Amino acid sequence: MKLSEILQKIDENSAAKKLKNDAILKGIAPLEVASDGYLGYVDQKQYLKSLKTSKASWVLIREADLKEVPDHIEAIVVENPHLVFAKISHFFKKDEFGSLGEDAIIDPSTRIMPNVFLGKNVKIGANCVIMPGVVISDNVEIGANCVIFANVVIYRDSKIGNNIKIHAGSVIGSDGFGYAHTKEGEHIKIEHNGNVVIEDNVEIGANCTIDRAVFGETRIKFGSKIDNLVQIGHNCVVGEHSIIVSQVGLAGSTTTGRNVIMGGQAGTGGHIHIGDYVMIAGRGAVGKNLPPHTKWGGHPLMELDEWMRFYVTLRRELKNKKV
Amino acid sequence: MKLSEILQKIDENSAAKKLKNDAILKGIAPLEVASDGYLGYVDQKQYLKSLKTSKASWVLIREADLKEVPDHIEAIVVENPHLVFAKISHFFKKDEFGSLGEDAIIDPSTRIMPNVFLGKNVKIGANCVIMPGVVISDNVEIGANCVIFANVVIYRDSKIGNNIKIHAGSVIGSDGFGYAHTKEGEHIKIEHNGNVVIEDNVEIGANCTIDRAVFGETRIKFGSKIDNLVQIGHNCVVGEHSIIVSQVGLAGSTTTGRNVIMGGQAGTGGHIHIGDYVMIAGRGAVGKNLPPHTKWGGHPLMELDEWMRFYVTLRRELKNKKV
């Protein structure tokens, strides 16, 4: 569809009329990765730095930032760039199930148990077991020697490597939790058109949720082990050989290095990086980037040494005080 | 069944014999909503205030509170009113699945995928997709333009509005967690005969649990968005356009105003009200009612300003002290 048509359909008529380069909109993307025919947006100062070198054809931008737009990108001035971007994302939404999966390519050594549902264009390698009640959506690829336990759901486009176990009830590739907000306080869904990639030798516990990326991918790297009831947000990266204990939550776009250990019920904010070999004690609440080879605990988060002393000292100090 | 028969079946023979108005028991309910033919109970002082104006025919009550019972209600004196109420709730339990759902009324534009199970008297509106492995129990109603992702389970009597997405593995309408307790420390289930109502434009993430009400309803209001692995207890109300981030837990009977935001892993006690536009930081533990337009964080909960300063000051104070 031409960009002007899309803008009209979402009631951005003024922007539609002013449009100079009214070509087919090929897709939407972050400015860093957008190419010719794509549209990006700027809605925070920090995004401006990607603007000069972006290969996007158009950018949604506030009037105040207009002077920052380079000549090779057409500025589309709107009041709320994130909200308009969210609305346009709906035109690129992919169907979860295109058809009924008659075309799956499955290695004959693999065992598909009863009551399994396979979407369109599914590929499954050798020596896998796909247990009853598993639902695998369109374009999912699964490597060799995998066990997908009962009632697991794998959303479209997920890529599952080799030697992987996914325990019962886990959900891989569900929509990320992202919305733009109107002035009236309504939330407009941002369609998450990325996917989830799980590298070789990963094991995922029962009833976990791993959301797919808004663009690009959410990735669980080689050899990582994830316990039950863990939440991995959209666009997260879990580094190689990491250990994520039960009930941990990683907020969107948070990444970890290799051999990171997160104790049970720990959690993170979004857009954080946790360095290689970092250890987070159970219930630790990570709100900032953490350098490699460090240990942390508590909420607010402190280095483990400080945290171990902190409450001991406090309780001693308070002992003689009355409420 | 007549009330005397029910009392005999649960071994309350003394109460059965003393009964004056031995009519058919139509149901049980909180005193405020009970009408003619219904039975309520009082087991805490705070319930006494509903007694004067209640339209219940009978009330289960301790001997000590007997003088508070007005003339138009018959008092049934028992040692543990809550426990007797729990036992009587079993006589009003509804079946989850009455039959095999041949009578579902489904709009022809709606796509029911394979391995879906529909109970009795299910209604589904236009343009929905019900994905594989979904189980929908008796008397569930779903509006138009809904997507129910794979392996979702919707318990009996749930009412799902229009334009709703429920992601894979979520459970809507499971029994609330409520028990009465015997002197010996056993727990007697209170049957939860209410339901769940989800209003239009709500989105619910993967592997969430939303319990049905003991009486009346648990309600998620218009436009609210709920992330993955969230627990909503029985009789909760989530106000319009609220945002509930992953791994949050709302205990029973807690209600929120509109546009409330709860960060990841936050939680609440039961029977609390969170005012309009309140923001709770991630991991915030809400133990009391919160006024509108306020911001909170931490455990114990503090206003966000205090919470931001609190640990900074503490850590500075403790810096020079040794364990």
Place this chain on the structure above:
Amino acid sequence: MKLSEILQKIDENSAAKKLKNDAILKGIAPLEVASDGYLGYVDQKQYLKSLKTSKASWVLIREADLKEVPDHIEAIVVENPHLVFAKISHFFKKDEFGSLGEDAIIDPSTRIMPNVFLGKNVKIGANCVIMPGVVISDNVEIGANCVIFANVVIYRDSKIGNNIKIHAGSVIGSDGFGYAHTKEGEHIKIEHNGNVVIEDNVEIGANCTIDRAVFGETRIKFGSKIDNLVQIGHNCVVGEHSIIVSQVGLAGSTTTGRNVIMGGQAGTGGHIHIGDYVMIAGRGAVGKNLPPHTKWGGHPLMELDEWMRFYVTLRRELKNKKV
């Protein structure tokens, strides 16, 4: 298989050559319960005390501890006993699904709904309802009067008693989260060959996860009630009539006495014992053994009395201080 063959297959050739008693390895087990033909391991000083009286035929041990091995047990010296033990556990892994369950023994009064999958050698007693989408694996036994709600998954060898409800989406008997670690930081799975036992009158909420034991059993005792989204780790024991509220996590090998109450989002470390009648406030973080009839809250955990005063005093003290 003979022990020497197994050692060769995991590249422990030197140990294989030195082996004196090269008999069939019947199994692996903790030293306390290992019997003739079984192999145990020592990798922490605390395990040495079980060595003298163990009936194991072999023990994996570090060279430094060799002098502690009694004459009746053959020492197998390796660099990393836990890692070798993990690798050997793979030879004793049981299949999840041996066949397609034509041999299930089901009481005729029990109702098996559509889309249920039963593994081999399943037994189900009288008056149960097994709802759609339930997957029950090999050798599972279920007693009488149970309701297994939709899409529950019960892994092999689980024993479910009488009068039990398991709500939708819960997973019983998934692999425990246990790995040995190589020098390079890879994690080698320890196969969990134990099971889960659920005693009579237990109720389990929706989307819970209860892992099976590495050896022996994970056990939920008589009359306990578990809310939604609860994690019970491998080898845990939940005592009689306990109440575990939503989103609680019990780490591996933690046990509780009877009538323990754990509030929502509470958690424990592993290998802890919580005494009879202990109450843990919501979000309480249990890191040590707790004596009976005590009450606790907070993180770090304090006796409830101290915890209630602690922050009140702190906030008063800090009131006049500036950041």
